Amino acid sequence: MGKGAAMGRIAFDIVVFDLDGTLVDTASDLAAALNHALGALGRPSIPEAQVRSMVGHGVRALIHNGLAATGEASEALVDEGFPIFLAYYQAHIADRSRPFAGVEAALSALESEGIKLAICTNKLEDLTRKLIAALGWAGRFAAIVGGDTLPQRKPDPAPVREAIARAGGGRAAFVGDSISDTDAARAAGIACVAVTFGFSDCAPEQLGATTLIDHFDTLVPTLERLG
Numbered sequence: 001m002g003k004g005a006a007m008g009r010i011a012f013d014i015v016v017f018d019l020d021g022t023l024v025d026t027a028s029d030l031a032a033a034l035n036h037a038l039g040a041l042g043r044p045s046i047p048e049a050q051v052r053s054m055v056g057h058g059v060r061a062l063i064h065n066g067l068a069a070t071g072e073a074s075e076a077l078v079d080e081g082f083p084i085f086l087a088y089y090q091a092h093i094a095d096r097s098r099p100f101a102g103v104e105a106a107l108s109a110l111e112s113e114g115i116k117l118a119i120c121t122n123k124l125e126d127l128t129r130k131l132i133a134a135l136g137w138a139g140r141f142a143a144i145v146g147g148d149t150l151p152q153r154k155p156d157p158a159p160v161r162e163a164i165a166r167a168g169g170g171r172a173a174f175v176g177d178s179i180s181d182t183d184a185a186r187a188a189g190i191a192c193v194a195v196t197f198g199f200s201d202c203a204p205e206q207l208g209a210t211t212l213i214d215h216f217d218t219l220v221p222t223l224e225r226l227g
C-alpha cells in the first residue's frame with residue numbers, strides 16, 4: 001500500500017504533471033514570444049489558436065512549427081530564432097500565463113493526502129523553474145524534470161521515470177494533455193490522466209490516455225477510481 005493510500009483515499013505516492021497546457025495556460029505568452037521571433041525573421045504572425053496546437057515538444061520544435069507555417073523552416077532559421085524567442089519569453093514568461101481553473105485546489109487536495117507532486121515537461125528546465133516561481137509555486141514540487149534535464153525527452157519514458165525517482169519513488173500517475181505525455185506514461189508503465197482542454201494537436205479521445213478529465217475539479221475523484 002502506498003503512502004497516499006495509507007493517509008487517504010488515493011493509492012498513489014506521486015502525481016507527475018506536464019506543465020504547458022496541463023497545469024498552466026501558457027498559450028498567450030508562448031504565442032507572443034513565437035511571433036516576436038517570427039517578426040524578427042521577417043515572417044508574419046500566427047494566431048494564438050494555431051500556436052496552441054504547436055506546443056508540447058520544446059522550444060526548438062515550436063519555432064520550427066512556426067517557421068513551417070509561414071514558409072521555409074530550415075535548422076539554420078531555427079538556430080537564428082531560438083535566442084530571439086528565448087530572450088523575449090524569459091522577460092514575459094508569466095505576463096498572461098495562469099493556472100487552469102481548479103488547479104490550485106486540486107494540488108492542495110493532493111498535498112493534504114500526503115501525495116508528492118512532480119513536474120515532467122518538455123519545456124527547458126530553466127524556463128520551467130522561472131515560470132513556477134513566477135506563479136508562486138517555488139518549493140511546491142518534489143521534482144522538476146525539463147526537456148533538457150536528461151538527454152531524452154517525452155515521449156521517451158526516461159524523464160517520467162526520473163521525475164518519479166527524484167520525488168522519492170513509489171506508485172505514480174501522470175497528468176498531461178498531449179500524445180507525448182500519454183506515450184511517455186504508457187511506456188513508463190503508469191496510469192495517465194489526460195485533460196481535454198490542453199494544447200494537443202489531436203482529439204483527446206485519440207491520445208490513448210487511461211482516462212480523460214474536462215476540469216481539475218474531477219482530478220481527485222478520478223485518481224481515487226484509478227487507484
